[in-house]
Amino acid sequence: MIAVSANDAETVRRALEATWRIEAAKIIATLSRYVGGFGHADDLAQKAMAEALTQWPDSGVPANPAAWLTTVAKRRAIDSWRRRERFDERMVKLAGEIERNEHESSDTLPWDPDSIDDDVLRLVFISCHPVLGRRSQLALTLRVAGGLSSEQIARAFLIPVATVQQRIVRAKKTLADANVPFELPPANERPERLKAVLGVLFLMFSEGHVATSGPDWMRPELAMEALRLTRVTAGLLPKDPEVHGLVALMAFTAARSPSRINANGEPILLADQDRSAWDRSLIRLGSRRLQTACSLREARGPYTLQAMIAERHTAAKSVATTDWKRIAQLYGDLNRALPSPISELNRAIAIAEAEGPAQGLALVDQLASAGTLAKFHLIPSVRGELLSRLGRTQEALAEYERAVALAANDREREVLRAKARRIEDG
Incomplete structure (x- = not known):
């Protein structure tokens, strides 16, 4: 145990919050495999955290808090089965497996800390399951895969804590009612399901990069959380080019964050940004992941194409020296891969920079006449x-x-x- 001063609730809270942020996905994924249900696993994890808040101020923070939480949650599972008199053959088998491991040290993690296994991947797919609405997918992904509390999610999206809690409760009920199993999607469904997962992560990043509402132009912590979760997903699916393409896109885009607002929180436009302040480590990450994405498949997907566009911006020393013709070509490729009025608008902007405002305005007027962005x-x-x-x-x-x-x-x-x-x- 790591000693804490008596009743030092703040020390315990910080330790518990850090543990949950780092290990939430593995804790819930491990419990889901043991108890056979995602919603029940999350409830058990929350009960274990409540016990930690009660016990740790007196006993001290365990040497391995994640192992402690997982062990306590498993014990609560056994207790709940016994109380409900549902100790049938299946429960006996599961409970026996848990109890046989009780002699092991509670400081031992029930997973390899150096690997990311399929249980976490199952959790990511369940959080973004198509039976859930997009808002529920976002809340659940941040909660169980990202390890954020309801309060942190509420701050990120500027909504009441109660709203976040309701979305999570409804999401778990929806998954239970639909009998969604704790397993990977069938191979024939996996590409479409992965597309939904990446869509949720990109929406999360976009909301952090340019907030759609509220007083702040950016919410960098939300954007960086989306990047972290996307890197985890890339670790789970190392052979999928679009996951690496999305990591690259987020990294190139997030690299500009230090110069996008001034000391008063006011936006600084691209032409006026100090490019020497751009985060070179994120740019290097983007370059590596873009190279990986391009090496895995000759045909470029939408996220990889957007990463290629972002890379052109980071390579330029100024707006004037940016390769706008190449960017316009890439936006054309992007619109063919994934037709979108936003891509068309961005292509018009690039053409305006490359060929002049009159040419760009003509394209914008055509887009305006369609009324899709009215x-x-x-x-x-x-x-x-x-x-x-x-x-x-x-x-x-x-x-x-x-x-x-x-x-x-x-x-x-x-x-x-x-x-x-x-x-x-x-």
């Missing part, structure tokens, strides 16, 4: 920028006014208003 601020903000470059000041100001009205993020609105003011000031 509820968002993106098209009017881009039109405002291109119209101002063409000297069409009043039209540009009108577009920025529309963009401000549509933007949901407070910092984004400030950026748009600042652009409008610069036009007015000449």
Whole structure:
């Protein structure tokens, strides 16, 4: 045991929080295999944590807290089976296996700490199961795979703690009602299911990189948590190129975070960023993972293509020296691989940089006429920028006014208003 001062609840809380953050996925995955159900496993883990908060201030923090939590949770499983008088043949077998291991030291982990096994992969797939809605998938993934508490998830998404708790409870009930087994998807379903997993992780990262609402433009801790979980997934699926492509995309994008806001939390646009402040270690990580993704498959998937675009930005010393023609080509490839109005808009921006604002504006106008992004601020903000470059000041100001009205993020609105003011000031 690691000694703590009597009733030092804060020391215990920190130790427990750190253990859960690092080991939650393996604890719940191990318990799920023992008890045969994900929801029950999570409940048992939560009860073990509650016991830790009660016992550790007096007994001290165990030398191996994760092993302690897992052992206590297994004992609670046996207790619950006995109380419910469901000690049938299956339960006898499982409980016997648990009890036979009771003589082993509780400081011994029931898994190899240097490996990531299929149990964790099963947990990731279950957290993103298609019977769940996207919000439930996000909450559950952060809770069981990411080891975040309900309070931490609530802070990340600016929602009440009770809302997070309700989503997690409903998600577990939905999985139980659907009899979702604790197993990997069949081989024929795995590509589509993996696509859903990566979609959840990318949505999580995107929300951290540019918040869709609230007072802050970025939530870097959420973006880095998404990167961490994606790296774990890549460790579980080392032969899948798109997982590595997503790691690369996140790493290249997150590398720019140190220069994206000033000391007051105000956004700094790409053209004005100090590129020497970009995180070179993340750029190196992105380069390695992009190389891996490209070596695994000749045809490029959407995340790998986006990583290739992000790599072009990190390789340039300035906006002016960026290879915009190549970026425009890559956006064309991306739109063919995964048609999207956002990809088309970004391609128009790249063409505007490579060939001039008039050419870019023509493409943006075509996209605007389709109406697919009418509820968002993106098209009017881009039109405002291109119209101002063409000297069409009043039209540009009108577009920025529309963009401000549509933007949901407070910092984004400030950026748009600042652009409008610069036009007015000449």
